[in-house]
Amino acid sequence: MKPKIEKRAVIKIIGINLSLFILLYGLVYINKAVFRPAFNDTQLAQILTGSFPTFIAAFLISLCAVNPVLIRKPRFGRLIVYLASLLILVVLILDELESIGASMKYDIFDIAGAALGSLLALLTYEYFNHRSLSKTITVQKGIKPFSN
Numbered sequence: 001m002k003p004k005i006e007k008r009a010v011i012k013i014i015g016i017n018l019s020l021f022i023l024l025y026g027l028v029y030i031n032k033a034v035f036r037p038a039f040n041d042t043q044l045a046q047i048l049t050g051s052f053p054t055f056i057a058a059f060l061i062s063l064c065a066v067n068p069v070l071i072r073k074p075r076f077g078r079l080i081v082y083l084a085s086l087l088i089l090v091v092l093i094l095d096e097l098e099s100i101g102a103s104m105k106y107d108i109f110d111i112a113g114a115a116l117g118s119l120l121a122l123l124t125y126e127y128f129n130h131r132s133l134s135k136t137i138t139v140q141k142g143i144k145p146f147s148n
Helices: 007-038 042-074 078-098 108-140
Strands: none
Touching: 007 042, 042 078, 042 108, 078 108
16 A cells, blocks of 8 residues: 555645756856856856856756655655766766757766756755655654754
């Protein structure tokens, strides 16, 4: 017998993921329209503004896999998050190598940005998962959690 998915949890997952995609689109647009023209002076600024879209795509799209795992807490949640993040990283690297999508030319900094974005998403998952587990253990022991 499968546990029933609460309607509230589904709405929360869809809402957060939709917000992440809107944030992704907005940040990439702002980077293209504002930051690239403004910071076109130095080589470092060009590298950072050039690889930012790939970094933020890897991070926010990976968070779309983190979100339902943290809300629903499936049995193999960590495995799901790590595989999803790895899959997103591979797709972004393939896009960079083959120029199949958004990328027009090969750039090693985009690959580094994708790797950093995926790693940051995994670290974000581990942080929130650890925080959730420590609250659960504290409540099970009957200790009131510290609140601000």
